[in-house]
Amino acid sequence: MRTDSKTIYVDLDDVLCQSARHFLLIVEREFGKRIRYEQVINFDVGRSCGLPSEERDELYRIVHRPEELLSMAPVEEAIAVLKQWNERGFHIAIVTGRPPDSSEVSREWLAKHRIAHSSFTVVDKYSRFTPDSSKAISLTELSMRRFCWAVEDSLPMAQYLANEMKVPVVLLDRPWNQFEGKHVRIRRYRDWGEISAAFPALSGNS
16 A cells, blocks of 8 residues: 555654653552653653563553543644644544554544544554554555655654655654664654644645
8 A cells, every 4th residue: 555645654652642641640540659751761661660570561451441542631732733734735644553452442532632634554563463463554564655754752663764664754852762863864853833833834834
């Protein structure tokens, strides 16, 4: 499957919703540990919080419950920017590495917050899913699609998009993606306001 060159890849967790901050609420509620957002320097939130393996497993089971996913707060700036991009004729392809069985509730969350998008795809970004998972596609399958831009918070995924797919990547500045060298196709932005200002042709700003 190939998409046209007006399709923008947009990640979900910590790009459109406040996933890491919700993780920290659960860590405090369930394990009695109060961790500051700035301390989440590892993409694996459980490791950043110093949880042993059994507690990390429990954390991920809890956070993917439908009621937890639905209660995650949106990144408010992102909603307005995606609406502008959609109105400008761009297609918003939401691409997530969440477990395949969270697909339905993730779509419900997008509808709840009226987030403009043309498609929703679950990708096995980190080789976590079983091969027979019918709701997720592989990175190889993703590489067959064409995007004009990508918005990510995961450094490994940003590097895959830039290196393997030759896609220019907007990397949202997060505590866990601070360690990387310069890359001609990856540009770091503090927030969605900066992204909108940097791409006037997309947002309609003058």
